[in-house]
Amino acid sequence: MIELKNVSKLYSVKNRPGVSAVHDVSLNVANGEFVIITGRSGSGKTTLLNLIAGLARPTAGQVLLDDVEVWKLPDDQQALMRNHKIGFIFQFPSLIPSLNVLENVLLPTILGDKQDKDSAHDRAVKLLEEVGLADKLDSLPRQLSAGQQQRVVIARALINQPELLLADEPTSNLDEQTEAEVMTLLKEMFSKKGITVLLVTHTDELIHYGTRAIRMASGAIVNPPVQVQVTT
């Protein structure tokens, strides 16, 4: 599903030498994998996720999604690809503050070219039921706890029935108990919906939720691969 061939990303800084965020990374992720990418802060995990999603342009190398080179697509098609195929969970609060829970979940449906509004609405309500927020449809993000907000983000990420879910430190702002709840939810969604998941985390404690783990340091993948003991 995902293929990275010798991908590098150099961020240019004014009047200074560029900062290499990702360096010569090659990676294959097959359909149905739950890959955890770990590494310290600044190791290039988020940049790698952004490169896979087409949110950052690689300085060198190729990023292929379903055998299509992402950065060879025009902006319109890149955007459609993200809208149809990829669900995002961000590290930072990413809900639109002025939209209520239901509207936030429906947001990706108005950005794409899918026109079936009734079924999108039904799907959004069902997803919010699945993440345990059926009674919060009209609430605004500020009326929810951090854990509840992240559940809304998960529902939003799944609204267009993506093939790939990219999660960037989805539990970094949550307490231990909420972190476990969110990870369990993600794992459930992975099992039930059969989607491919790439999850970035700075801690090794979440590795056991995945089917494979990759460690990054200084913008490169560290070998040998991390051993994963899969939870059930």
Add this chain to the structure above:
Amino acid sequence: MNFTRLVLRNIERSAFRSWIILMCAALVAFFVVAATLVINGSRESMSRARARLGADIIVVPDGAREGMENAFLMGAPVSLWMPAYVTIEVAEIEGVEAVSPQLFLFTLAGATCCAVPEMFMVAYVPETDFTIKPWLLQHIPDGLKLGEAVGGSYVFVPTGYAKILIYGYTIDLRGNLDSTGTNIDQTMFFTFETADDISRLSEFQAEKIMEIPPDSVSAVMVKTNPNADTHTIAQRITSTIPDVDAVESSNLFQSQRTRLDGIFKASVALSGIIWILSILLIVLIFSIVVNERRREIGVLRALGARRWTVAQSLLAEAIVLALFGGGVGIGLALLGVSLFREAIINLIGLPFLAPTPMSIVTIIFEGLVLALLTVIPAALLPTLRISMIEPALAMRK
């Protein structure tokens, strides 16, 4: 949930930004629309007044040109008299096709004998008149008789009276001329015969006599031959007849037109300054807002928004604010100009005609276009900059 709702929610959310942009659009629209209403109305007034006077040349006593213009435009009382034989002398000038004398008279301000406030009155000779004759032929074919008059559009019989009372004399109002926006709208026209009758009877019926010096006229209206050069004829009149001024119709209200040009230039300059300052302020405000929403825009791009969708959403906010602000500005301008019409006329010293419904529609359209031209270019730069940025960079703090 749809795109429009997202746009409206964003407008609500950035209340301060929205107010500033709305105010800028409103200010620009208000100023330009108000200036357009006054300037266009004033031009139209003078043009209609010239057409109403219906003469190619007006001969008045030397030095009385401005007084005559002010009487017609603003209703300023004036006393112009010259010997009646000037009419014959003018008629004999080469190139003159027709002449008709007129008397310029005023009612008494606040006198108990008069049921109307101070009013300008013009007496004409039915046999030679060509100024209001075309209108009379169309509306009152038998012409005005003794004791009858036609008035400008604002002349009416006061409540409680059957006729108009001036100098203790009752006048039957037979009809009203079309509006010009000038003092002609408050002018009454009757024959020399009626004027003489009022003057004669005022001695017994009024607090003050309406004086018409014997064998005198106030002005001579001149119609030139179709092929003759009006300017040459005017020069011929002034050089041949002593102590008169021949005012060409095309030069009529020259000092008022010069003043209007000055007002127009000042308005254009001020509008330009307001427009540029508004654009700069909107660029600043929009840049701040776009920067505040940078991460959110990155998220939208990640969720599948095209570059154009992001730009479209921000521009849609700008358009909604421009149209709303423009609408407010136009509404206030129309209301303000209508409510303070008299004050504006006194301030600029020029009359102006109220706009027609069709011209109001045009002005509304122009005002909205201007509001859009203020907000959209200002919003365009920050919008394009943020929509072109790499989504990952947009999401970085």
